[in-house]
Amino acid sequence: MSHLKTLAPYEVKSRDAVENYKGKQLLYINWERHRMFSRPFVLALPPETPFSVIVDQYMTDCFSYHPDWKQIDWNTVVWQNGNTPFTPDRNKSLKENGIGHKDLIRFRTPGLDGIAGTGY
């Protein structure tokens, strides 16, 4: 129950409601145990965007600075949407992969724990 107390009726809208993104939706990406980056980073993309674009373009652009990036065995990567495990289909869209507005995609690369195993 909200504890908010006001002097008058108080109706406000979310500043980040999906309608404010003109057909796009927000998506956050986090590489677990690799906190060297703008940790999760945020994108605004149409829900029709294929998942492969996320990996090949956005994730590669950001994460390839890290020496672990080249070492990733993509067959062993563990994916989560928020706290829920899921297996994305590269060739399907965000929407078809069940990814909605402000979802957080987390991926774990077993055996790769950042620079000298520090989680960075």
Place this chain on the structure above:
Amino acid sequence: MDMKVAKKLGLKERYTLMTRDLAWDTTYQPMDKVFPQTAYEGIKIHDWDKWEDPFRLTMDAYWKYQAEKERKLYAILDGFNQNNGHLSVTDARYMNVLKLFLGSTPPLELMAARGFSMMGRHMQGAGPRVACQMQAVDEYRHFQTQIHSISNYNKYYNGMDEFAHQQSRMWYLSDGKSFFDDAITAGPFEFMVAIGFAFEYVLTNILFVPFISGAAYNGDMAAMTVGFSAQSDEARHMTLGLECIKFMLEQDPDNLPIVQRWIDKWTWRGTRKLASVGMMMDYMLPKRIMSFKEAWEMYVEENGGALFKDLARYGITIPKCFGQTIEEKEHVTHQSWIGFYMKPQATPFHTWIPTPDEMDWLSEKYPNTFDKYYRPVLEYLDAQEKAGNRFDNKTAPMNCQVCVSTIKFNEPGDPMEMCFRESTYQGEKFHFCSDHCQEIFDNEPEKYIQTFISSHQVLQGNCEPDGTDVNAADFKPGQNMLDYWKLDKRALGDFNGSEDQKNFAAWREQATKN
């Protein structure tokens, strides 16, 4: 006939005449309409006369006292500036402390002045009203003197001139802005707990260590004098905040759970705000005073712990977040500095990798964490920079919906894992950096769904320089962030190779050699 001389008034009588005696109860309008904000937060006050004035200062004495401090301050500032005092600081990296300070602190002093002006209007008792008015003037004075002390540096070093423009636009200033926006849009009693108590009492020393002692240790007499000139004001502010807490708790037992919730909330919000302050102590001051961890132990764990013990007789318990802040004191400054280091194109101050000596200092001060979690990445980034591949992370960060920090803090109990929390409100997801921020959101979601998160606003097309056509076919949001922020290009990038570094070296050479 003997002349009858009126007895000189005692301090107490004089105080009464000059404060409470000037107030009156309204008759044309009921008092609850004149003071509409007194009751709506749920705090019950039965007798305003029970307010104990913690210091008996009248306005006339206040002006006299402040004017004297002002004269001393400006005499010292003049002397410092005329003697090229900026060249006497330890190292040109110090200027970046001033840049970060200028963007983050004076604008918040101004917000405090606005907040306390509102308290001076809305507190129904005359005692607290007068005290809040004085504090409002103090905060305004701090805002001005801080800017004046730094304005001399602005003649020589880059990145200081647009701090006012940047305050409500820069990504890393959003946390402080959100902190005060939250406080000032609360009712008067919550504002007093937020600023008067949690910030001024529990956390203010942590703010003073890097700025004032930091200035003294690093040869900046200007900033040091500003600090000393504010110190007696701060003592008054702390007393006012504490008196307000005690007053609320003594007035009605129903006030306790409300006050406790506010103490929990604002101690945490203040703690988050101080992560970047701690970073100055551990990474930015060329000559260190003490580590953030040591300061936290001394000022928050020991002094704050004693304070909460004292408040236990009113039923107040130690803030919920206390345990987490103790765990985090070994991590937050390192996580914050790496967070800024990775963004060389997005702050008006420079960043750098600590020297080997400085890393050894960090190892000594943080024996449990620095070598294990942070040294390897700093050394890796250092090697990359020396090889001409300086890290520049161009993606936009995810932020906490409540404190607006970038998500960068670890899961409690596991320094390797990022901490994520999530709530759904009216069908939309919201993300947080911690349990405490999530709880603040869940208590008042209506408030925090309005948070201005810079990286989201960019994507909505709301962060563009004047004149940009956001409806043009080829419009791409965020292409002109430097213009939107009015970031001086000379102020960007690593400290190594910066104009500040070169100029400082050249000017000091001129000043000391033939």
